[in-house]
Amino acid sequence: MASVNMADVKRLRELTAAGMMDCKKALEESEGDFDKAVDLLRVKGAKDVGKRETRTASNGLIAVKHEGDSLAALLELNCETDFVAKGERFQELAALVVGHILASRPSDVPALLDSEIDGKSVKEHLDEANAALGEKIEVRRFTVLDGGYIVSYMHKTDPQLPPAVGVLIQLDSPNAEVAKDIAQHTAAMAPKYLSPNSVPADVVEKERTVFEQMTREEGKPEAAIGKIVDGRINGWYKDFTLVEQSFVKDPKKTIGKYASEAGVKVLAFARYKVGQA
Structure with a gap:
């Protein structure tokens, strides 16, 4: 069996993201032929794809x-480790997929996976990366915003890693400064909905039930419960809807008021954080 240069082992690991022992064995089996070792790892990875389907992909990036x-399009692409997330191949795959999303505008993730890039389905591209990198690779979600004036803000929680938080803000008319301010606010404050009117009725009803139970347990007078619950629902809107949140740069104003004073309206937004709902 050929002796293995540890520098080649390290280089092979950096290229493929495979384990150190797997890289060493592949180089030994290929008798030091680096390209053949890469192919061996890809074959081994392909055999293991099915086993990785049940593993958790909680790292990754926002593109x-x-x-x-x-x-504009925003994508969350997941993998299992930050080692793979910061690798060139994974980042190139993210760029390929988000570009395809913008061009084809699939309706949902299953439609995206079935769609084709250069004669292969997106699912096949993911499986190839899965095999080569030795980890579960999956598209978690994406958003396309069309119309108005759209800006993005990407935030790195670790300077050594790709962006873990990404935001799109859609205004009804151009205003770069306001859009940037609202995008950065959104990244920091994580609103769930655009406005009170955009919150699904079942979500509001669930919160109302919780607040009503809470209020009764506090022993509030029966006649006051409805008013107290309404107040708590309004407080919930201020926490979780973008236009009702207090602007981080000027807490005396809501985001809605800040935008209105600048002569614009927020039409939509998307905020993704890797691994977060």
Whole structure:
């Protein structure tokens, strides 16, 4: 069996993200032929793809792609470790997929996976990366915003890793400063909905039930419960809807008021954080 240069083992690991022992064995089996070792690891990875389906992909990155100022896509692509997330191949795959999303605008993740890039389905591209990198690779979610004026903000929680938080903000008319301010606010404050009117009725009803039970357990007078619950629902809107949140740069104003004073309206937003709902 050929002796293995540890520098080659390290280089092979950096290229493929495979384990150190797997890299060493592949180089030994290929008698030091680096390219053959890469192929051996890919074959081994392909055999293990099915086993990885049940593993958790909680790392990854957020990718963004713009086409002018009025069309953009945001993507969360997941993997299992930050080692793979910061690798060139994984980041190239994210760029490929988010560009395809912008061009094809699939309706949902299953439609995206079935769609084709250069004659292969997106699912096949993911499986190839899965095999080569030795980890579960999956598209978790994506958003496309079209129309108005759209800006993005990408935030790195670790300077050694790709962006873990990404935001799209859609205004009804151009205002770069306001859009940037609202995007950075959104990244920090994590609103769940745009406005009170955009919150699904079942979500509001669930919160109302919780607040009503809480209020009764506090022993509040029966006649006051409805008013107290309404107040708590309004407080919930201020916490979780973007336009009702207090602007981080000027807490005396809501985001809605800040935008209105600048002569614009927030039409939509998307905020993704890797591994977070």
